[in-house]
Amino acid sequence: MTLHPILAALRKHKAGVVLIAMQIALTLAIVCNAVFIIGQRIERVNRPTGLDESNLFLITQQWVDAPGEDTPGGVDKLDAMQLEDLAALRQVPDVVSVAPINSMPLLDSSWNGAIASKPGDTQFRGKSVTRTTYYFSDDQMLPTLGVRLVAGRAFNAGDVGHQGFRDQRDPDIVILTKALADKLFPNGAVGKAVYLNGGNKPVTVIGVVERMQVPYAGGGDEVAWNSTLIPTRLNANFARYAVRTKPGRLDDVMRAVTPALYKVNPMRVLDDDSVRSFTEIRDKAYRADLGMAILMGVVCLILLCVTAAGIVGLTSFWVGQRHRQIGVRRALGARKIDILHYFQIENLLIAGSGVVIGVLLAVGLNQWLMSHYEMTRIPILYVLTGVLAMLAIGQAAVFVPARRASNVPPVVATRAV
Amino acid sequence: MFAYYLELALRSLKRSPGLTVLMVLAIGFGVAASMTTYSVFRAVSGDPIPWKSAQLFVPQIDNWGPKNGTDDGEPPNAMDYLDATTLMRDHRAKRQSAMYQISPSVVPAQAGKHPLNVTGHAVYSEFFPMLDVPFLYGNGWSAQDDAQRAAVAVISSKLNEKLFGNVDSVGRTVNIEGRDYRVVGVLDHWNPQPRFYDVTNTGGFSENVEDVFLPFERAISVGLPNNGNTNCNATPKESGFVGLQHSECVWIAYMAELDDAAAVTAYRQYLDAYAKNQQKAGRFGWAPNNRLRNLPDYLEQQQVVPRDTKVSLLVALGLLLVCLVNTVGLLLAKFLRRSGEIGVRRALGAPRKAIYLQFLTEAGMVGAAGGVLGLLLTGVGVASVGLVLPKSISDLARLDLSLLAITLLVAVLATLLAGLYPTFRASRVQPAWQLKSN
Numbered sequence: 001m002t003l004h005p006i007l008a009a010l011r012k013h014k015a016g017v018v019l020i021a022m023q024i025a026l027t028l029a030i031v032c033n034a035v036f037i038i039g040q041r042i043e044r045v046n047r048p049t050g051l052d053e054s055n056l057f058l059i060t061q062q063w064v065d066a067p068g069e070d071t072p073g074g075v076d077k078l079d080a081m082q083l084e085d086l087a088a089l090r091q092v093p094d095v096v097s098v099a100p101i102n103s104m105p106l107l108d109s110s111w112n113g114a115i116a117s118k119p120g121d122t123q124f125r126g127k128s129v130t131r132t133t134y135y136f137s138d139d140q141m142l143p144t145l146g147v148r149l150v151a152g153r154a155f156n157a158g159d160v161g162h163q164g165f166r167d168q169r170d171p172d173i174v175i176l177t178k179a180l181a182d183k184l185f186p187n188g189a190v191g192k193a194v195y196l197n198g199g200n201k202p203v204t205v206i207g208v209v210e211r212m213q214v215p216y217a218g219g220g221d222e223v224a225w226n227s228t229l230i231p232t233r234l235n236a237n238f239a240r241y242a243v244r245t246k247p248g249r250l251d252d253v254m255r256a257v258t259p260a261l262y263k264v265n266p267m268r269v270l271d272d273d274s275v276r277s278f279t280e281i282r283d284k285a286y287r288a289d290l291g292m293a294i295l296m297g298v299v300c301l302i303l304l305c306v307t308a309a310g311i312v313g314l315t316s317f318w319v320g321q322r323h324r325q326i327g328v329r330r331a332l333g334a335r336k337i338d339i340l341h342y343f344q345i346e347n348l349l350i351a352g353s354g355v356v357i358g359v360l361l362a363v364g365l366n367q368w369l370m371s372h373y374e375m376t377r378i379p380i381l382y383v384l385t386g387v388l389a390m391l392a393i394g395q396a397a398v399f400v401p402a403r404r405a406s407n408v409p410p411v412v413a414t415r416a417v
Numbered sequence: 418m419f420a421y422y423l424e425l426a427l428r429s430l431k432r433s434p435g436l437t438v439l440m441v442l443a444i445g446f447g448v449a450a451s452m453t454t455y456s457v458f459r460a461v462s463g464d465p466i467p468w469k470s471a472q473l474f475v476p477q478i479d480n481w482g483p484k485n486g487t488d489d490g491e492p493p494n495a496m497d498y499l500d501a502t503t504l505m506r507d508h509r510a511k512r513q514s515a516m517y518q519i520s521p522s523v524v525p526a527q528a529g530k531h532p533l534n535v536t537g538h539a540v541y542s543e544f545f546p547m548l549d550v551p552f553l554y555g556n557g558w559s560a561q562d563d564a565q566r567a568a569v570a571v572i573s574s575k576l577n578e579k580l581f582g583n584v585d586s587v588g589r590t591v592n593i594e595g596r597d598y599r600v601v602g603v604l605d606h607w608n609p610q611p612r613f614y615d616v617t618n619t620g621g622f623s624e625n626v627e628d629v630f631l632p633f634e635r636a637i638s639v640g641l642p643n644n645g646n647t648n649c650n651a652t653p654k655e656s657g658f659v660g661l662q663h664s665e666c667v668w669i670a671y672m673a674e675l676d677d678a679a680a681v682t683a684y685r686q687y688l689d690a691y692a693k694n695q696q697k698a699g700r701f702g703w704a705p706n707n708r709l710r711n712l713p714d715y716l717e718q719q720q721v722v723p724r725d726t727k728v729s730l731l732v733a734l735g736l737l738l739v740c741l742v743n744t745v746g747l748l749l750a751k752f753l754r755r756s757g758e759i760g761v762r763r764a765l766g767a768p769r770k771a772i773y774l775q776f777l778t779e780a781g782m783v784g785a786a787g788g789v790l791g792l793l794l795t796g797v798g799v800a801s802v803g804l805v806l807p808k809s810i811s812d813l814a815r816l817d818l819s820l821l822a823i824t825l826l827v828a829v830l831a832t833l834l835a836g837l838y839p840t841f842r843a844s845r846v847q848p849a850w851q852l853k854s855n
Contacts, residue, residue: 023739068640289725295729
C-alpha cells in the first residue's frame with residue numbers, strides 16, 4: 001500500500017491530525033518524566049538496609065527524673081539503669097538477642113560527623129575524608145541487627161565502654177561498613193587508623209561489615225551506607241534497645257517487653273509508639289516517597305487513558321465521515337484487511353510524528369526539571385520504552401474504530417446519502 | 418434564546434452519547450487529578466500565619482565562617498547559645514524569642530498512671546503575643562517570669578484534658594521531668610503547619626501537637642536538654658548540655674517581630690554591628706555574613722515544601738493540558754459533523770454570533786457536566802490522599818468551599834477555552850456548499 005493516498009487524506013483533516021499528534025507528544029513527554037521520577041523513588045525505597053529486617057524491633061524509652069549526665073556519678077548511675085534493662089529484656093521468653101543502640105537505619109535520628117584517613121582533616125573536598133553516621137552499641141549489635149561481618153573481627157565484651165550522651169570522646173576501635181572502608185582504604189581497611197571529626201587521635205579499624213544504612217532515608221547513594229560502628233553504650237535520660245526475637249514470635253515479644261521494663265522501674269515513659277517493629281520504621285520512613293509515586297502513577301494512568309480515548313473519538317469521527325469513500329473502495333475491490341490497514345497506518349503516521357515531537361519535549365522537560373529540581377538525566381531507555389508504549393497505545397486505540405470501518409459494506413457506495 | 422441553545426445542546430449531546438461521555442470523563446478526571454494534587458500542594462505551601470508573616474523575621478548569624486562545608490555561603494539555619502542569648506538580652510526587635518525543642522516526661526498526679534512523654538519548646542514570654550497564640554484558659558507568662566526563671570508552664574488543651582479533664586487548670590501544678598510547674602495558660606488547639614517557628618527541628622511538618630512550653634532560661638537552668646538537631650563544625654571542648662552551651666554548635670531557633678521597613682533596616686544594621694564586634698573580639702575570623710529573611714522567604718529558602726509535591730503538581734497540570742487538547746479534538750469532531758445543520762441555520766438567516774453562542778453553550782454544558790464529575794472525583798481523591806501520604810501532610814489537604822468553586826470554575830473555563838477553536842471552525846462553515854452537497 002502506498003502512503004500517498006493516506007497523506008492526501010490527512011491533509012484534509014489538518015486540525016484533527018495536529019491535535020492528536022500534539023496530545024501524543026505531550027503525553028509522551030509527561031509520562032516519560034513522571035515514570036522516571038517514580039522509578040527513582042521506588043529504587044530508593046528498595047535500597048537494602050543491610051539488616052535482617054524480620055523479627056527485629058526497637059524500644060525507645062525515657063526515664064523520669066533520671067540523674068543528669070552533668071551531675072557527679074550521673075553517667076555511671078544511668079549506665080547501671082541501662083544494664084538492668086538489658087538484663088531484664090534478655091530474660092523475656094523468645095528473645096534471641098538485645099543490643100543498646102543510639103539509632104537505627106531509617107529511624108531519622110542520627111549523629112553524624114566526618115571520618116578521615118589522615119589526622120586533622122575536615123575538608124570534604126578531598127578523597128581521604130567523608131561524611132559518616134555513628135552507631136553506638138555493644139558486642140551484641142551485629143547478631144541483633146543481623147549485619148554480616150566481611151573482614152576483621154566483631155566487637156567482644158571487653159571492647160565495650162560507656163560514656164555520657166553528650167560526651168565527645170573518640171573511641172579506640174571502630175567497625176566500618178564496606179562502602180565507607182572502600183572509600184577511605186581501597187586496599188583493605190582492617191588494622192588501619194582513622195581520625196574522627198578532624199581529630200588527631202588514631203582510631204583502629206578492627207572489622208568491616210557488608211552493609212548498614214544510615215538513619216536518614218532521603219540521602220543519595222554516595223552517603224547512604226557510610227556508617228561507623230562504635231563499641232560504646234551512650235548514657236542519657238533515654239535509651240534505645242534493638243531486640244531480635246525467634247522467628248514468628250515478634251508480636252508476642254513486643255507485647256511482653258513493656259511490662260518487663262515497668263517491672264524493673266515504673267518511673268519511665270513507654271507509650272504507644274515506644275515499641276516499634278522494624279517494618280513499621282521502614283514504612284514510616286518511605287511513606288511520603290511511596291505516596292508521591294502512587295499519586296503520580298495514578299495521574300499517568302489517567303493521562304494515558306485520556307489520550308487513548310481521544311484517539312478513539314477522533315478516529316470514530318473520521319470513520320463516520322468517510323463512510324461513503326470506504327464503501328467506494330470496498331466496491332472497487334479493496335478487502336476488509338486493506339481498510340483496517342489503512343486506518344492503522346494512518347494512526348502510525350500521526351503517532352509517529354507525535355512521538356518525534358514528544359521525544360524532544362521529554363528531553364526538554366527533563367532538562368528543565370534538572371535545572372529546577374535536582375533531577376538526574378533521563379536514561380534513553382525510558383524514552384524509548386515510552387515511544388514504543390505510545391505507538392502501541394495508538395494502535396490499540398485505533399483498532400476498534402478501524403474494524404468498524406472495515407465492516408462497512410460495499411453497497412454503501414451505491415446508496416444515496 | 419439561551420434556553421433554546423440549552424435545549425439544542427442537550428439534543429446534540431444525546432445524539433452522540435459515546436463522544437459526550439468521553440469528553441465528560443476526560444474533563445472530569447483531568448480536573449479531579451489536578452485539583453487533588455493542588456489541594457496537597459496548597460496544604461503544604463500555605464502561609465501558616467498569613468496576617469502576620471510579613472512582620473516575622475528569622476535572623477541568621479554566621480558563627481562558622483566560610484569553611485563550614487556549605488557551598489552557597491549561607492550561614493547556619495540555627496543559632497548557638499551565645500548569639501541567641503545575646504540577641505535576647507539586647508532586645509532590639511519589638512518582640513522576639515529564642516527557642517529550642519524539648520521532650521520532657523510528664524508524671525500524672527493520679528496514682529497508677531504511667532508517665533508520658535511530651536514534646537514542646539522552651540521559649541521566652543514574647544513568643545505567645547508575637548505569634549498570636551490562642552489561649553483557652555489563662556495566658557502566657559510575663560517578662561518577669563522569664564528573668565526570675567519561674568517554674569511556670571503553658572500546656573496544650575490535649576495535655577490539659579489528659580491530666581486534669583476538661584477544666585480550667587490555671588494555677589494547678591504539673592510535674593514535668595520530676596519538678597513541679599504552675600500552669601499559667603492552656604492553649605486552644607494550636608498546631609500550625611508548617612511548624613514555622615522552628616523549621617530547623619521539625620523539617621516543617623510534624624504530626625505531634627506541641628504539648629508543653631516552658632520559660633527558656635528556666636529550662637536551661639534546670640538542665641532540660643534540647644531534643645532537636647544539634648549541628649557542630651567542631652567537637653565541643655566540654656561535655657554535656659553545659660558544654661553544648663559553651664560551644665559554637667547551633668541548636669536554637671530564633672524569631673523577631675519587626676513592624677516596618679525602618680525597623681528591619683535598623684535590625685539588620687544591629688546584626689551586622691554585632692557580627693563586626695565579634696570579628697574585632699577575635700571570635701569570628703571573617704566579615705559579617707548575616708541574613709534577615711521574613712517568614713515566607715525563610716520557608717522558601719529552607720525548602721519546606723516537599724520537592725515531589727511541586728513536581729506532581731506540574732504532572733497534574735500537564736494532564737489538564739492534555740485533557741484540554743483532547744477536548745478540542747473531540748469538540749471539533751462533534752461540531753463539524755453537524756456542518757449540514759449549521760448550513761441550514763446560516764441559510765435561514767442566523768448570524769455567525771448565533772452559531773458562536775449555540776456552540777459555546779454546548780461546550781459550556783460539557784464543561785459543567787465534567788466539572789460535576791470532577792467535583793465527585795476530587796472528593797474521592799482528597800479523601801484517599803490519606804491512604805498514601807504521611808498523616809502530617811494528608812491531614813492538611815482538605816476539601817473546602819474554595820476548592821470546590823475552583824474545581825467547577827476550572828472545568829467550565831477550560832472547556833469553554835477548548836471550545837473556542839471548534840466553534841470558530843463551525844462558524845466558518847459555508848452555508849451554500851453544505852446545502853448543495855446534501
